[in-house]
Amino acid sequence: MTWKGLSIVTNAESPIVVVLTGSMEPAFQRGDLLFLWNRNARNAVGDVVVYNIEGKPIPIVHRVLREHHNDKKQFLLTKGDNNPVDDLGLYKRKQQYLDKDKDIMGTVYGYMPRVGYVTILITENQYFKFGLLGLLALSSLFQRE
Amino acid sequence: MDALPDLIEFPIDFVGQRKANRLTNLLLFSGAALSVLVGFVSQSFINTIYAFAGVFVLTLVAIVPAWPYFNKNPVVWLKPKKIEILL
Amino acid sequence: MFSLLQRGQQVSNQAISALSYIAFAIIALFLAQLHFDNAYNLPSQIANIETSTNIRYSYSAGSTSAKGKENSKIKFDIDTDLSSLFNWNTKQVFVYLTATYPGKSPESSNRVTYWDKIITDPKDAKLSLKSVRGKYSVYDREFSFRERNATLALEWNIQPWIGPLVFGTLEGGQGFSFSKPEKPRK
Numbered sequence A: 001m002t003w004k005g006l007s008i009v010t011n012a013e014s015p016i017v018v019v020l021t022g023s024m025e026p027a028f029q030r031g032d033l034l035f036l037w038n039r040n041a042r043n044a045v046g047d048v049v050v051y052n053i054e055g056k057p058i059p060i061v062h063r064v065l066r067e068h069h070n071d072k073k074q075f076l077l078t079k080g081d082n083n084p085v086d087d088l089g090l091y092k093r094k095q096q097y098l099d100k101d102k103d104i105m106g107t108v109y110g111y112m113p114r115v116g117y118v119t120i121l122i123t124e125n126q127y128f129k130f131g132l133l134g135l136l137a138l139s140s141l142f143q144r145e
Numbered sequence B: 001m002d003a004l005p006d007l008i009e010f011p012i013d014f015v016g017q018r019k020a021n022r023l024t025n026l027l028l029f030s031g032a033a034l035s036v037l038v039g040f041v042s043q044s045f046i047n048t049i050y051a052f053a054g055v056f057v058l059t060l061v062a063i064v065p066a067w068p069y070f071n072k073n074p075v076v077w078l079k080p081k082k083i084e085i086l087l
Numbered sequence C: 001m002f003s004l005l006q007r008g009q010q011v012s013n014q015a016i017s018a019l020s021y022i023a024f025a026i027i028a029l030f031l032a033q034l035h036f037d038n039a040y041n042l043p044s045q046i047a048n049i050e051t052s053t054n055i056r057y058s059y060s061a062g063s064t065s066a067k068g069k070e071n072s073k074i075k076f077d078i079d080t081d082l083s084s085l086f087n088w089n090t091k092q093v094f095v096y097l098t099a100t101y102p103g104k105s106p107e108s109s110n111r112v113t114y115w116d117k118i119i120t121d122p123k124d125a126k127l128s129l130k131s132v133r134g135k136y137s138v139y140d141r142e143f144s145f146r147e148r149n150a151t152l153a154l155e156w157n158i159q160p161w162i163g164p165l166v167f168g169t170l171e172g173g174q175g176f177s178f179s180k181p182e183k184p185r186k
Helices: A002-010 A117-124 A125-139 B013-042 B046-063 C004-036
Strands: A015-018 A034-035 A048-051 A060-069 A074-079 A105-112 C044-056 C068-082 C089-104 C109-119 C124-133 C149-160 C166-169 C174-177
Touching: A015 A117, A034 A048, A034 C068, A117 A125, B013 B046, B013 C089, B046 C004, C004 C149, C044 C149, C044 C174, C068 C089, C068 C109, C089 C166
Parallel strands: none
Antiparallel strands: A015 A034, A034 A105, A048 A060, A048 A105, A060 A074, A060 C109, C044 C068, C068 C124, C089 C109, C089 C149, C149 C166, C149 C174
C-alpha cells in the first residue's frame, strides 16, 4: 500500500530501485538504493536518470550528458560514468536521443548505500535463496501456534 | 517437537520486561546520537556505521539473555487451596 | 519481551528506528556543512578557450545522412578549488564543463557536456589544469552550430554516502562562439 502511495506521489512506476550494474561506478555500486522522482518537467545536464530501452530486460541508470529542448519536448543523451562512450549504441536503431516524456522513468534524487544487496542475493544467488528459505522453515519450528 | 519453543524461551518477569524495554530504547537512541557525534568529529562516515554496529551488539548482549537483573520480581502465583465439597 | 526471541526482535526493530534517526542527522549535518563551507558560491577560472568545428560522417558523431554533422571540440585551462565540497558524507564529486547555447526558436535551448572528471579524494580537489582537451566531441540536433554564441560553465554534483544528490555551478562562466567548420584536408 505504501509502495503504491509512494508510486503516486513520485509519479514513478518504481519509486525505489536497486543498482544492478557497475556502469555508474564509483558513484553507485551494485546493491545501492536509489530514490526516484518523476514530477519534473525537464531534466538538467548532470542529472542521473532511469530509462528503459525496448527489448532490454532491465532499466538503465545513467547521467545526462547533453540536452536539447523547446517549449514542448526535451531530448537527452546519456552516458554511464564508468563507460568510455555515450549511450548512443544502447538506444534503438536510428534513435539518437531519449525523449524526456516517453523514455525517462525517473530522476535520481536520493541515495542509500548497499541496503538493496539482499534483493540481488535473493534473485541471483541460489545458495542464498535456499538458505533463507531453510532458515524461515527452521524458525517456524520454534514458533508457538 | 512441541517442547522446542520452551527450550529457547528464557523468560523474564513483567517488571523485568519494562526494565528491558526502557533499557533498549535508552541504549539504542543515546548510542545513535553518540555514533553520529563520533562520525562527525572524525569527519568519517564509516565510523558512524562502526560505532552504531558496536552499540547494537552491546544492546543485544544487555537485553536478549535472561539476566537475573530482569528476574528480580518473579510472579507470585496463588497456592492452590483445598476445598471441601459438602453434599 | 517475555521470551528470548521477542527481546531479540524488539532490539532489532528499535535499531532500525534508530538508524533512520541517524540517517536524518547525517543528512542535516551534511547540508548544513555545505552551506557553512560556502559550497554554493565557489569561484572558478576558465581561460584560453580554443574551439574547433569539423564535419564528421559517422553515426557516433551524429551523422544520419551523407551530409554529415558538425562536431565541436574544445581545449581550455581550468583553475578552481573544490575542497568545500568534500565532507564526511561526500562519496565522490563529479565535475563537468557545459556549454549552453540557444536554439532556433526563442523557447529552445541546448546544453552540452564537453568534459567531466570524477574526484573521490579531497586531496585531488584543487584543479589547476592547462590545455585540457575536452573528452567529448559534441553535436547539435541541427546540422550546423551556425557559429552561435555559447556560455561555458563548470558544474558539480556531490554523490553522498547517504542522502540527496547535490548539484551546483561554479562562478566564473565564460562566453565563446562556435567556430566555422574547418575545410576538410584534401
